[in-house]
Every structure is written in C-alpha cells, then in structure tokens.
Amino acid sequence: MKQFILTIAGGGSTYTPGIVKSLLMNKDRFKLKELRLYDIDGERQEKVALIAAKVIEEYDKEVKLITTTDPEEAFKEADFIFSQMRVGKYKMREQDEKIPLKYGVVGQETCGPGGLAYGMRTIFPMIELIDLVEKYASKDHWIVNYSNPASIVAEGIRRLRPKARVLNICDMPVGVMRNMAAILKVDRNSLVVDYFGLNHFGWFTRVMVDGVDRLPELRSHGEKHGLLVEDMSKVDAQHSDPSWIKNYKNIKYMLSFFPDYIPNPYLQYYLLGDKVVSEMDKNRTRANEVMEGREKKLFDAVEEYKATGRVDLSSFYVGVHGQFIVDVAISLAYNLRKRFLVIVENKGAISNFPSDAMVEVPAYITSDGPEVVRIGEIPTFYRGMMEQQLASEKLMVDACLEGSYNKALMALTMNKTVPSAFTAKKLLDDFILANKGYWPELK
Template sequence: MKKSPFILAIAGGGSTYTPGIVKSLMVRLADFPLAEIRLYDIDSQRQQIIAPVVEKVIRDHSDSIKFTVTSDAEVAFSQANFVFAQMRVGQYKMREQDEKIPLRHGVVGQETCGPGGLAYGLRTILPMVELIDLVERYADNNAWIVNYSNPAAIVAEGVRRLRPQARVLNICDMPVAAMRNIAAILGVDRHQVTVDYFGLNHFGWFTHLYVDGVDRLAEVREHVARFGLLTEDAAATDPQHADPSWVKTWRNIKPIMDHFPDFLPNPYLQYYLMPNQIVEHQDPDYTRANEVMDGREKKLFAAAAEYQQTGILPDAFHVGVHGAFIVDVACSLAFDLRQRHLVIVENRGAIANLPYDAMVEVPAYITAQGPEPVRMGNVPQFHRALLEQQLASEQLLVEATMEGSYEKALQAFTLNRTVPTMQHAKAILDEMIAANQDYWPALKQAFKDGQPQS
C-alpha cells in the first residue's frame, strides 16, 4: 500500500543539526515519504545561511519535495503533519553564560544539568508553549510535535502543566547515543540492542541490555571498568559526541560504576555524582559552548559559504543518532509501528514508586496515538531518592516560570545536587537574572530580608 507523503516543518531551522536531520530523512524516504519540508526560525538571517545546505541535501535525493524557508508561523505550520522542534532560546551566547556563570562560583557549568540547565529551562518553557499554540492553530488536527528542545525534562514538565492535551512527544538522543556505544562494544548494530532503563531525562540508569534475548550488561560492565563507555580504540563514537569533552564524559562512567556497579548510568550523572571533579577539570574561560562554536558551528558555516561560492558542498556535517532517532520515532508515530524507544512520558505507574504525574524517561512502544510506556516496577531506594530530589528541583523551576516566583526559582537552584549551599544558589541565580533579562519571565520576590513585599 502506497504511503501518502507528509508535510514536515522543522522549528529551529537555522540549527546546525538541521542538515543532518534532513539527510536522515532523505535516506528514509521509502519509510517516511515527504511532500514538503519547511524550515522555520525566528532568526531568519541564520536560517538563510543554513537553508542552501539543506536544499542541496534534499536535491541530492529528490526533485519532487517542495522546500520552503520562512519566519512566518502560518506559512510554516499550515496543514503540517509533523513538526520537529529544536529551539535554542538565546542561542550559543546564552549557553556560554549558562556554563560560565556557575563556574565563577565553583559550581558545574553545563548546558542542561545544574544551574545552566535550570537557566535554559526558564528561557525555553514559555516559547515552547507558544510554539505549541501556533502548531495547534495552523497545522493538521492530528499533527505531532516531536520535541528535541533542551532541557528536555524541564520542557516536558512545563508542557505537561501548561498544555496537557498537546500532541507532543519529548525525546533525547543521549540514551540512544549510549546505546550506539553499547552496541559497538558488543559488536552488534544499535537496533539489535533492547534496553530496560529508568529515570528522568539526563538522569537515569540502564538495568538490562538485551541482544537476541540475552542480557549482556555484565559484559559491558566489565568493559566499562577498563575503558569507560567507549570501544577500546574509541572509534565507535560519532563526531557529535567525540570531541575531547565528550570522550571524557564517556570515560567518567567508569568511576560511577566503580562505586555503584548494579546499573549502567546515563553519562550526565557525572555532573550530579562527582561535581567537584567535574569543576576541577572545567576551564571557566573556555567551556563546551566555546568548543561547539569553534567546532561544529564554524565548520558548517564555513561549508555553507564555500557552497555558495563554488557550488560544492564539503563534508561538513554528520548523520548520527541525533537525526536517525527522530526519524525512527516519527515513522513509528506515523504508521503505528509500535517500535520500542526510550522517550520522555508522564509516569502513570511506569516507575511504580515515583509520583504518578512525573515526567520520566523509560522505554515505550510508539503508536499512532502516542507512547505506551513499559512498566519498570519499583526502583531501589538510593536511585528513587536521587530521582525525587532532581524531580523536585525541576518541578519547582516550572512553578517559578508559571508564577513568576523568585522564591521557587531559588528553591529549585538550592535543591539541585550540583549546588552545594543556598548561598551558592542565590549568588548564581541573581547573576543569571541579570544575564537573562531579555529572556526570562520576571521573577518577583514575595519576601525580602524576611519581610513581605508590598
């Protein structure tokens, strides 16, 4: 039976990830046919630089797919069947602040974890809600938004609170990147690995790693004890996750498993379980944001300029798990494939001893009606306590956004495991308020110096 082609909009079309996502779509046209791809970005100048590269990728595979580049929401979303969302509010100049402000106070500086992730969340929740409203106004009634926007856990919680009926599936490629490395270690294809996993986004653990029905966690555990979550020659990592900072991240799984060997941790747990060591090895003047701007960003923009001048597109972007995963998920949504993927969903008993309404990351079968989570049962007390603390921090941050509450923002920062004291939390929060004045909702103090504010 012939599949009807879809209209797809990519919100955040100016992202340097866009060409890789589109290349992933092009090699899967038989599985996910497309009538039109629309790039949408409020930064039209940046999008216009990326767009010719994207069009070249499309035309190398198809002459029939319509290609539209716009900053008009109605043009972008009218009758769209799918929207891929990958917004970065404040772009890399604000990511740099997210990372460097905490480091000035001796606290982890990271894009999605710790104070940086909380700051990024305060910038992103309300724009994500605005995007949902635009899609619901203009798109097909059955359209799905597949959201890649970080920080995924906070964005997902904000959407749950503010737009509970929205057809949004929140995903993250970090567990899938880990599965790619696991598969390389085991000498199999990533799609041959079936995992059990529980947690929140960027805060979880693999409990079983099945290949052909056999759990091979013990084998991977033994490998991690020697090399971290890398192949022996580190050749399996794709360029997206192979910069020096990423190699260090994959290797830092080893000390975590040395102490807590039962499960394989998400690599981002290093920021929460060993923050002192992380800070000691971070350069406060040159963070991951600078590494990306001087690496992937510069390389792709240079390639775009060369293509404009010569008509030849250099090999400047990589098609890795980031693009492949979002296409896998979209195919399963579109055609009710019931494929099993790790996604972010409302708990509803999937992790039995976490709150029913928590936004958790677990395996789920992706159907045309959305995800059907796999029940992971009760999790051990140690892991549950860590999850509850992180969940409370994220939920307080969402409430701070909704209520414009300085106190709840301060509570969120104080409760985060990367922040050692309330004094650190206040100093970082106050500096971040000044840096984010063009992006954050206003945070009002109900009390100042212990006295009610009038």
C-alpha cells in the same frame, strides 16, 4: 505511499543539515512532500537552508523546500513538527555554563544551574510554538520535541498544555546504546534495553541482545574503560570531541561506586561534581567548543558554497541524533509500535515514584502516542536521587509560571550540584542579569 509535510522548528540549527539528510535517506520508508524550515532568525536560517537545499538536490529532488519566519506558512496542514529550539542560541548557552563555574559549581547547559536557567528561557516559547502548531497544522499532527532541557520543558508542557500532541524525546540514551553496540560488536537496532530515570538522569538496568542480557559484559568493560570504544570517531563524529570522550570515560568511576546499573553519562555532573568542575576550563566551555567546531564548520561551508558553488555534503553526517528522531516519526506515522526510550508522565510506570513526574522510560510508539512499559519499584538510592532532582526541576517550573524569586532560589538550593543557599542566591542573581529579556520577571 503517503507523503508528509514536515516542519523543522529551529530551522537555523546546526543540526538541521544532518536531520534533513537523515530524513531523505529514509525516503523509501517516510516520503516527504514538503520540508519546511521555520525559525525566528531568518538570516541564520537562510544560510542553513542553502546547505539543506543541496542535501535535497542530492537525495530527493522531488521534495519542495520552504524556508519561512511566518508561522502560518510553516505549520499550515503540517503532519509532523520537529522542535529543536535553542532560546538565546549558543551565546546564552555560554552564560549557562560559565556563570556557575565562577562559583565552583557544575557549568553545563542541561544539568545543574545551567539547565535550570535554560529551562526558564524555554518553557513559554515552547508553549507558544504548541499553540501555533495547533492553530495551523493538520488535526492529527505530532510535535516531536527534543528541545533541551527536556525534563523541564516536558514538565511545563504537562502543566500548561496537557492535551498537546507532543512526544518528548532525547537522543542521549540512544547515543549510549550506539556505544554499547560497538562494544558488543552487534547492530544497535538489535539492543532492547530497560531504563528508568529523568532526562539526563537515568540508568540502564538490562541490555538484551537476542534474548540474552549483555549488561554484565558492558559493566565489566565499563569498569575499565567507561563506555569508550577504541576509536570514537568511527562510532559517531559528534561524540568524538574531547569533552565527550571524557564524559564516556567517567562512567568507569560511577560504575566503581555503584555497579548495579549503567548510568547515563550526564550523571557525572551529579555524582562526580567536584572532579568534573576541577577539570573544566572556566574560560572555554562546551559552548565554545561547539561554536568553534560544529557551528563554524557549517557557516564556513555556507561561505564556501556562496563563493564556489561547491559543498562537501559528506561532512554533514547522519548520527544517532538525526536517525533517532526519524525512526520515532516513522513509528508514529505508521503505528509501528517500535520501542524507544521517551519522556512521559509517570502515571505508575515507576510504581514508587510520583505519578505526575515526567520520567524517561521505554515505550512502544503508536499513532496515538506512547504505550509505556511498566518498570515497577526502583531502589531507594536511585529513587532518592531522582526525587531530589525532580523537586529542583518542579520548583523552577513553579518559579517560571508564578514569577517567583523565592521558588527559583529553592530550585537552585535543592539541586545536588549547588553546595548551599548562599551560592544559590549568587547564581540566581547573576542569571537574572544575564537572562534579561528571556526570563519572566521574578518578584
């Protein structure tokens, strides 16, 4: 069996131990020779690496672990690079969420103004990463990118590095599929779905199980309960937090208005914005929940390990986030043509939508990249919403690449979550101050 060199870019992420665990639990399908953790924050990464090393010790002692802040060491002859960068870490995520809430606007890290701000921080670092990988990695390498906000990052890559060997993915649709499977009492891998949209902005139009469309059953369940199951902690511990339970519950309201398709939970921020904002705590957002929860849990485990030499690896669970990216990598590695939802340039997949839009649709993943499933035409309501969001995101990429204050203002004004240009200007001016040193200068 071939053995691979794999680098996790953003090795200091709180997700890293779970991803490492998922990789090694699949060693019979995807054997690693070397696992490299790369991060610009070496101190944070070294702490996470202590846990990663224990995971390797338990699951596959043959794997060589390297931790580094040097890009040549990180990427030299690498076959796969998993990119999970978070520019500005959770402290900047907190700003992305809290600045909009000051003005009664959705405060969320990837949707609305927060997502636009985060995207502006991430485009150029992502391009820098691609260039480093292309300089040092194997010529047949693949970057599997799940850095948020995925649509904006993918658009930046499309424009600046159109030939890069990058596959952009998001685990949110597969997270929804996990809930669907639990509701239907079937294995998640038995679901074959049709879906269209932008990242965090799409709809499931068909859910096939053994040749039968189970969407009507899911819709019936969703109209009463959203996409909640009786005990979310048994489905995925990550998505059993109070904020996530609310997200899945809110699907019932969206289905009551627009019952044709099952929406991605993130559409609540666009379709139910007033309700969502009224229920948000301006002083404690999802960023605080993560910092006080998953992040604290990880670094507490590091300190316990340093003090006692013991760590409970069972607490670093393998959820859909880790399993999904590994499954995608295996399909790339062995030309399996497995079907996944991925983010690709439209090029007619949605026939009545701009060709150059980065859309989220089904595709068969081969060693040469995705073979996209044709969706055909989509109805006016959904197309109109997507066109507005697409315009907002493209304008923000324009602003980033051109250093244009006016384009950034247009992007925020265009976004469905922002009520007026007056509010957009307040948001933009606050974001510029908060992102000093991260954003390009806007004139």
